[in-house]
Amino acid sequence: MSESGLQKSERLINLTMALLASRRYLTKAEIFRSVEGYSGTPETMERMFERDKNDLRDLGLEIEVGSEDPLFEDEAGYRINPKRYSLDIGDLDQTELALLSLAANQWQNSLFSKSGQRAIRKFESIEGLQEPVSLALPFMKSEIPAKHFALLWDAVESRKELVFTYHSLQSTKRRIAPYGLGLHQGYWYVIGLDLDKSEIRNFKIARIDSDLTAGKKSGAFERPVDFSLSKYFDRKDHENEEQRAVLNIRVGKAQEIRVAAAIQPFNDDWDRAEIAYSSKSELFELVAKSLTSAIIVDPAPLRDDFVQWMKEKRHG
Amino acid sequence: MAENALERTSRALDLIPFVAANPGLSIEELAIKFESTPSQIFKDLEMLFMCGLPGYTHLELIDMELEEDYVAIRNPQNLDKPRKLSRIETTSLTLGLDLLIPLIGDEELKRKAVDLRGRFTALLNEEAEPIATVIQGEAKSIGEVDVVIAQALAHQTSLEITYRSASTDEISTRIISPISTYLERDHLYTIAFCSKAGEERHFRHDRILSVKATEVSEQSKRERPARSVEKPDLLVVTAVLSPRNRYFLEAHNSIVESVVSHGSDLLATFSVGDYEWLLRELLALPGRVEVLGPPEFTKEFYGRLDAVLSQYR
Numbered sequence: 284m285s286e287s288g289l290q291k292s293e294r295l296i297n298l299t300m301a302l303l304a305s306r307r308y309l310t311k312a313e314i315f316r317s318v319e320g321y322s323g324t325p326e327t328m329e330r331m332f333e334r335d336k337n338d339l340r341d342l343g344l345e346i347e348v349g350s351e352d353p354l355f356e357d358e359a360g361y362r363i364n365p366k367r368y369s370l371d372i373g374d375l376d377q378t379e380l381a382l383l384s385l386a387a388n389q390w391q392n393s394l395f396s397k398s399g400q401r402a403i404r405k406f407e408s409i410e411g412l413q414e415p416v417s418l419a420l421p422f423m424k425s426e427i428p429a430k431h432f433a434l435l436w437d438a439v440e441s442r443k444e445l446v447f448t449y450h451s452l453q454s455t456k457r458r459i460a461p462y463g464l465g466l467h468q469g470y471w472y473v474i475g476l477d478l479d480k481s482e483i484r485n486f487k488i489a490r491i492d493s494d495l496t497a498g499k500k501s502g503a504f505e506r507p508v509d510f511s512l513s514k515y516f517d518r519k520d521h522e523n524e525e526q527r528a529v530l531n532i533r534v535g536k537a538q539e540i541r542v543a544a545a546i547q548p549f550n551d552d553w554d555r556a557e558i559a560y561s562s563k564s565e566l567f568e569l570v571a572k573s574l575t576s577a578i579i580v581d582p583a584p585l586r587d588d589f590v591q592w593m594k595e596k597r598h599g
Numbered sequence: 600m601a602e603n604a605l606e607r608t609s610r611a612l613d614l615i616p617f618v619a620a621n622p623g624l625s626i627e628e629l630a631i632k633f634e635s636t637p638s639q640i641f642k643d644l645e646m647l648f649m650c651g652l653p654g655y656t657h658l659e660l661i662d663m664e665l666e667e668d669y670v671a672i673r674n675p676q677n678l679d680k681p682r683k684l685s686r687i688e689t690t691s692l693t694l695g696l697d698l699l700i701p702l703i704g705d706e707e708l709k710r711k712a713v714d715l716r717g718r719f720t721a722l723l724n725e726e727a728e729p730i731a732t733v734i735q736g737e738a739k740s741i742g743e744v745d746v747v748i749a750q751a752l753a754h755q756t757s758l759e760i761t762y763r764s765a766s767t768d769e770i771s772t773r774i775i776s777p778i779s780t781y782l783e784r785d786h787l788y789t790i791a792f793c794s795k796a797g798e799e800r801h802f803r804h805d806r807i808l809s810v811k812a813t814e815v816s817e818q819s820k821r822e823r824p825a826r827s828v829e830k831p832d833l834l835v836v837t838a839v840l841s842p843r844n845r846y847f848l849e850a851h852n853s854i855v856e857s858v859v860s861h862g863s864d865l866l867a868t869f870s871v872g873d874y875e876w877l878l879r880e881l882l883a884l885p886g887r888v889e890v891l892g893p894p895e896f897t898k899e900f901y902g903r904l905d906a907v908l909s910q911y912r
Contacts, residue, residue: 289607289642289646291604291608292608293646293649293650295605295608296647296650296678299612299678300650300651300676300677300678301652303678304653304676304677317654318653319653319655338608341605342605342609342612343682344682365680368682369681370681371683372718372719372722373718378708378711379711382696382699382708382711383692383695383696383715385695385699386692386695386698386699388695389698389699390691394687395687395690395691397634398685398688398690399691399692399695400634401685401688402688402689402691402692404613404617404632405613405681405682405688406681407620407621408616408619408620408621408681409680409681410620411620411621412621418708419752419753420699420749436730436731439731440730450842450845451845453842463728463730463731464730464732465731465732465734466694466731466732466734467733468785469783469785487849490845506728510728511728512728512729512732512734516734536768538763538769539763539768542805567883567885568884571879571882571883572765572883573768574768574879574882574906574907575903575907575910576768578910578911586911592885593908594908595887596886596887596888597904598887
């Protein structure tokens, strides 16, 4: 007869309490004798206990295995060290709790938002519910919720390979070993080894199709010991060198350019702007948004490129 | 089985220390707090009544007062303390603080946030490379505008700003009453009641050229409508875009009605109130941008494109 979820939860809690209360390792025989919820043949109880042990570990509980008598090592026992069970973060004052609450409240993805709220409930289990303190800080809207986020987190943590269709300039099937997740300007990326190209690449999660699947096998790859998420993006951020361009901008217009450039008067209608840029497309975007209030003057090849870039709209 | 036994066990283990620290809440309040239903919470608590330490006499069982509008734990046994944080729980806090810290202007508060981040990072296994990280773009720092707005928010005062509008390329002076501030894709915005527009508007901080505190008369405060409910007329614009512009559609998904493949390009439909803004944005996109309609918008788009190109002849 299969047991109900309620019976199983009850037994798991009784087991947790017994293992936490014991100062010494409890043998299986002692557990079966003393903890409520174990019944049936020895084999049944054995199977129940193995499953329960794994379930509690899945909940993050550390079950220590050891023996009281070094001469009888095969008679293993189990316990939970209370110090490794409970949260110990020291005292948190009202301002710190307000900061943590703000940090936990900004997430749009359900994995982080639910986890953040669980963490806050744990602080409130120590300090009690707090009167809200306003810190007059911006509320966050810095994350676009990413689909598949929980699956991707698990794949990185358990080192499972991923297969998906990726929509970029073309739509292609990718197979990757995921090394980590990065949030950049509101978007989540998964960074990993592209197994077909043998290169580390980053993939915007918003462009991953819903055909995403993770391999069943945990520990399917090793992340290189020298791989670092922050260093990977640091390197990418400094790829372009800064260059300079000279523009004519209409007097009193092209406000976005004025903020970024050094301005000199040129004639009654135009000012001259010298602007530093590291990305040609970002400069073109700025000039195009200013419509007829901005003209690229120098260098000539940049001017020609801009004309070509604008013409592409018609011809692709 | 309606609910996974592990989820129930996890919630029940967290309920005990929470109720012990916060006696007297109702079942409904607990359900809201634990993002569950009152009947689920009631079942959890009933189950916990039956749990305890080996022996299972009334001295060893968890003991509580359980009424619909009053729950209290008389004896939590050894479940009086909350469980330690999981890796995801800790990460959601440390990354949240990473996003928050650059936005804090007050030095004392910033020091507290940095210290907290350190305390929580220490809970993670220091040897392990993190699973997730926040990649900071340009180092953001809080400027004078941000500080003045934060003060106005805290004291509910009004501000006089000079603002350059991205959609009209004009500078205007406005009196605004800030309501809240948010960060979106590396830019800070303030939602405020704008006396010039007579309604709520969003102001990007780096477009505020100057800001100063100002008095708003009681008269104009009274005249302020509670919330603007009227929406401007929306224009539906259709365009074929190069797939290089996928990022634009992602960044402005609130105005994108639909996106479908169109050969090797994308066919997008926008629903927008600020036509001038969309015109300029489309002109500033790379690769193919073919506006299909409506006719007046199409005419305006190609007229502007030709006007820009004519300057280079």
